[in-house]
Amino acid sequence: MTINNKPEVKYRQDYQPPAFIIDQVDLTFDLAEENTVVTAKMVIRRNPNSNQSSAPLVLDGRQLKLESASLDGRALSPADYQVDEESLTIALVPDVFDLQIVTRINPRANTALEGLYLSSGNFCTQCEAEGFRKITYYLDRPDVLSRFRTTIRADRRYPILLSNGNLIDHGELADGRHFATWEDPFKKPCYLFALVAGDLVEIRDNFTTMSGRNVSLHIYVEARNCHKCAHAMRSLEKAMRWDEETYGLEYDLDRYMIVAVDDFNMGAMENKGLNIFNSKYVLAEPETATDADFQAIEGVIAHEYFHNWTGDRVTCRDWFQLSLKEGLTVFRDQEFSASVIGRAVKRIEDVRILRNAQFPEDRGPLAHPVRPDSYVEINNFYTVTVYNKGAEVIRMIQTLIGPEFFRRGLRLYLERHDGQAATIEDFVAAMAEVSGRDFSQFCRWYSQAGTPELRVRTDYDSEDKTFTVNLRQFCPPTPGQEKKEPFLIPVVVGLLDRKGQSLPLQLAGESEPAVGDSLVLECTAAESSFQFINLSREPVLSCLRNFSAPVILDIDCSDA
Known part of the structure; x- marks a missing residue:
């Protein structure tokens, strides 16, 4: 017997739309550190944009114990499905159906920090890129967008129960535990799912959007860190206001939540409405934090918030x-x-x-x-x-x-x-x-991979009062790409006199100078030339202003 352990290569050109769409998923978590039970109720239909009209349902799943499965209320027997280390396959399904899957997982044993795991005694999730398949069987791909409702049941030693969206119900259970139900009204892929349960304290503020809506802002941390969150909260409020003023983008849920945990394998994660951060990107106090620390927190807080539109919606x-x-x-x-x-x-x-x-x-x-x-x-x-x-x-x-x-x-x-x-x-x-x-x-x-090299040479003609800028681009070979086609390189330039004052920027063929002290030259060929006119003295070229393209610049800086 030959075992093929060669890793599978995925190619962009092989993309196919999913054979099925999951419109709604209701998740119930009965949390236990070594024995969490996850019940997933899904409303599924065949994708009309897929050419796989008779395909079986194949759900991704890894390190799961399947307890039961039922289709349209009928319990499935092992003969109705096939389970392996990577998937659950149900061969015969109708075009539209309800599917319930019950799985059992061990968060304590999950040291990969993907899916549901324990961090300093708190339950936490990380699902990007393919962590949700460690929670339940699902179509774990970013082009399957669903509406999520999540109910969390846990012991009272986990007083904080959080998930995506808005809190729609919470209370006590007969067995002494408690529950919280969250609903996200916006469709999202499962990599944006989040759950947190633990003994955390809450720092709270409010933000009024440009349309007058009130949004409650929450940062959750361990009690020993509650005095280190003021800068993170101010950074969040600044980012929300900036996105409104710059792009007209307003936050869309009733609350925005940030959780800081010590054990997190990414800097931060933009889960819809419930961002999870490595603590170092939330916690800071003036006595010990540097300017760089404060700036990093501000940037990462903003980055994850901005994902609400460019990544989540x-x-x-x-x-x-x-x-x-x-x-x-x-x-x-x-x-x-x-x-x-x-x-x-x-x-x-x-x-x-x-x-x-x-x-x-x-x-x-x-x-x-x-x-x-x-x-x-x-x-x-x-x-x-x-x-x-x-x-x-x-x-x-x-x-x-x-x-x-x-x-x-x-x-x-x-x-x-x-x-x-x-x-x-x-x-x-x-x-x-x-x-x-x-x-x-x-x-x-x-x-195309690689960093283009841009060679710049100039020539001044005192009789014609012209100044020519010659650009030559070349991109070295990279693995799998020996030959590169010319890039379109925007080269922002200015012309200066010997006192550093800006000169008019009039290209040959133009009736008047360009407005402003900078001009974008578009280098589109291996070699390009641009001629400026009406220059009584040789100017100094200011090239690649604002680092207008990620290139290596080779320019003759000799004193003319």
């Missing part, structure tokens, strides 16, 4: 589109932080991360595009390329079309795909529609 179709939510939201949190600490200071900080972490990744054996074409393990793609270079790609779009068109494009994207799982093409299409631009060549930033 509109999510990604598949994990190949990860930068759609992460790159876009990193860009948004960078812009927020720039408004707080200063645009120049923040830009220097962001570029330093690119040059010190992302550029080396592009040069190494693990170089990959912002949107990869294949993966074996999706958790390996939570990288500075997907996040930070992905944010630079978003920034270049704004540079090309301008902030106002960018705001319009973002609003169009969110309105058009609200409650959906979208793709990078959907986002770019919205930007193209509002601006009238063709982004076909620009999208190579998503598909």
Whole structure:
């Protein structure tokens, strides 16, 4: 017998819509540290957009003990389904049906910190990217969006019981335990599900939205940390106001909750309405925290809040589109932080991360595009390329079309795909529609790995009073991509006199100078030339202003 242990490679080109849709799921958790029972009641139907009209129902599941399953109220026998280490398969199902699954799990033994686990004696979840399958059998993929209602039953030693959405019921149980029921009115994929139960204290405040709604804000921490949350709360309120003022995006639930835990394998997680953070991104006190600590908390709090729209209300179709939510939201949190600490200071900080972490990744054996074409393990793609270079790609779009068109494009994207799982093409299409631009060549930033090198040389003609800027781009080979097509590189330039004063920017063929002291040159070929006119003296070129593209600049800095 031959055992094939070769890991399965997933390819973006193989994407197929799910064969089934789960419209509603009611979850009941009977919590116990080593013996939690999860009951999942699901309303399921075949997906009319799938070509798998007679496919069996295959639900993802890992490290679960199946207690029972019933379909439309009829108990299923082992002959009706097949269970293996990765899935539960039911061969014969109608087009529309109710399915109830009861599973048993051991949170204490879950040291991978995926699914439901214990952190310092508190129950906690982490479901991105594929952790929900360790809670119950489900279609664990981001393009299956469902409405969740969650009931948590637990001993009184866990006084705080939290999940996504709004609290609709709570009370005592006959056996001395208590319960809480939460309902999220917005559809979401299961990777955004969250549950927390434990002995925590609550820090509370309120926020009034731009439409006049009152939102209660809650931060939950261990009692010993309750005095360290003031900065996190202020940061949340600032982020909420900034998103309203900048993009017109208002929070949509009655409450917003943050939980800080010590054992968390990501910095923070944007679960709808119930963000879970590593404690270091929430807790700070003036006596011991540095300016960098306060800034990091402010940025991460904002990042997870901004995901409410760019990640939660509109999510990604598949994990190949990860930068759609992460790159876009990193860009948004960078812009927020720039408004707080200063645009120049923040830009220097962001570029330093690119040059010190992302550029080396592009040069190494693990170089990959912002949107990869294949993966074996999706958790390996939570990288500075997907996040930070992905944010630079978003920034270049704004540079090309301008902030106002960018705001319009973002609003169009969110309105058009609200409650959906979208793709990078959907986002770019919205930007193209509002601006009238063709982004076909620009999208190579998503598909090609590597850091382009941009060589800049200039030539001044004193007789014609012209100044020519010659640009040459080249991107070195990366694994799997030996030859690269030219990128569309937005190169923001200015011209200065010897006293550092800005000079008019008039390109050959233009009837008058451009407005402002900067101009975007679009380098679209391997070699491009741009000629400025009406310059009585040789200017000094100020090139790649605001680091307008993630490139390595080679410029002749000799004194002319």
